[in-house]
Each structure stands twice: as C-alpha cells, then as structure tokens.
Amino acid sequence: MSVKVPLYESPIKIFYRKLPKLLGHGIDWPLIDIGLKHKSVSIDPKLLALVDSGASNSILDPEIAGYLGFDLTKLPKRSGGTSASGGYSYWALPDPISVNIYGRTYTSNFVVIDSPNQMWSCILGHDSIFRLSKILFNTPKKYFEVSLRSDIN
Amino acid sequence: MALGNLENLLRKYTSGWVVISKDQKRVLVHGKKFSDVANKFDSGYILKANKDFSNYVG
Numbered sequence: 126m127s128v129k130v131p132l133y134e135s136p137i138k139i140f141y142r143k144l145p146k147l148l149g150h151g152i153d154w155p156l157i158d159i160g161l162k163h164k165s166v167s168i169d170p171k172l173l174a175l176v177d178s179g180a181s182n183s184i185l186d187p188e189i190a191g192y193l194g195f196d197l198t199k200l201p202k203r204s205g206g207t208s209a210s211g212g213y214s215y216w217a218l219p220d221p222i223s224v225n226i227y228g229r230t231y232t233s234n235f236v237v238i239d240s241p242n243q244m245w246s247c248i249l250g251h252d253s254i255f256r257l258s259k260i261l262f263n264t265p266k267k268y269f270e271v272s273l274r275s276d277i278n
Numbered sequence: 279m280a281l282g283n284l285e286n287l288l289r290k291y292t293s294g295w296v297v298i299s300k301d302q303k304r305v306l307v308h309g310k311k312f313s314d315v316a317n318k319f320d321s322g323y324i325l326k327a328n329k330d331f332s333n334y335v336g
Binding site for chain 2: 191
C-alpha cells in the first residue's frame with residue numbers, strides 16, 4: 126500500500142507589515158522574506174518581497190538584477206507589459222533565479238521593469254510563489270498563510 | 279519576539295535601501311544603492327525605502 130504524500134506542507138502564518146504612508150496611518154502589506162541566488166552570487170540578508178496576487182509575472186528591481194550578475198544593457202528590452210497605470214517595457218532575465226522561501230529552494234523566472242522608481246525590490250506573482258504554494262490572505266486579521274507544495278524541488 | 283513599529287522606524291528613510299533588524303527595531307544600514315546594503319549583514323531584512331507606500335496598484 127502506498128502512502129499518500131500531502132500536496133501541501135503545513136501553512137506558514139505571516140503577519141502583514143505596516144509601512145509608512147505620507148499622510149495618516151501606514152498600510153499593511155503582505156511581505157515575505159526570501160533569499161535570492163544566481164550562479165555564485167547570493168544576497169544576504171533576506172529581501173522583503175511583496176506577494177502580489179495581481180501580478181502574472183515576478184518582478185525584480187533593476188539594481189538587484191545587476192547585483193546578481195545580469196547586464197541589462199546586453200539584454201533585449203521588450204514592450205508589451207501591462208499594468209494598471211498603462212504599458213511598460215521590460216527585460217526578461219535569461220536565467221532562472223533560486224528563491225529560498227522558509228528553507229525551501231525553488232527556481233523562478235523574473236522580469237525587470239524599465240523604471241527607476243519602483244516601490245518594491247521584488248514582487249512575487251503567479252509564475253513564482255502562486256505556482257509553488259497555496260496562499261490564503263486574511264486581511265481583516267492582518268496575516269496570510271503560505272502552504273508550500275511538497276511535490277516541487 | 280516582540281516586533282518594533284516598522285512604520286515609525288522607516289518614516290525618516292524616504293529613498294534608497296535599508297536593512298532592518300529581524301525584530302524590526304533598528305535600521306542596521308541605509309544606502310543610496312542596493313550594493314551599499316547587500317551582504318553587509320547576515321541577519322535582518324532588505325527593503326527599498328519609500329516615503330509613501332500607499333496608492334500602489336499592481
């Protein structure tokens with residue numbers, strides 16, 4: 126008789142982090158701490174990345190991409206990105222990046238948006254964390270739960 | 279571990295990059311560029327500094 130392995134690990138409960146707002150009280154954001162590595166370059170300490178259910182792609186800040194060894198000047202810039210504020214150009218990083226989430230390491234593709242003034246250092250979208258886990262947002266209680274898949278990596 | 283108030287801690291850092299301690303009570307380093315803060319500490323969290331984290335629509 127075979128033992129059925131659960132598809133998801135036990136949920137990790139992560140409280141939202143309140144960040145500054147220019148006027149009034151701050152905003153609660155679903156941020157997760159992740160490690161990134163590309164070839165021999167890793168980043169310490171961990172980054173706080175936004176878990177964004179509205180993002181189809183995962184996005185990395187241009188400075189971080191450069192630090193990890195990607196030369197954006199040598200990559201083709203693509204048009205056709207779409208956001209709530211309109212279109213944008215972007216670079217698709219040619220290599221997947223290792224992403225460490227609570228001790229588990231996955232690989233994920235990232236794009237870099239051609240804009241110097243982005244709010245987030247890293248955005249995890251549907252092609253990364255939402256592919257790798259089941260996520261339950263509980264905004265009224267100010268936390269979210271990440272259940273990592275046990276059948277990947 | 280009781281966490282500090284990140285909203286108050288970050289209010290005076292309006293640009294560049296910061297590394298905050300794990301308990302969110304101290305900014306360990308602040309720099310203009312990512313390379314100013316990356317791999318300077320083993321522990322903590324790296325975050326971009328902004329004066330206003332509201333009005334984001336992804």
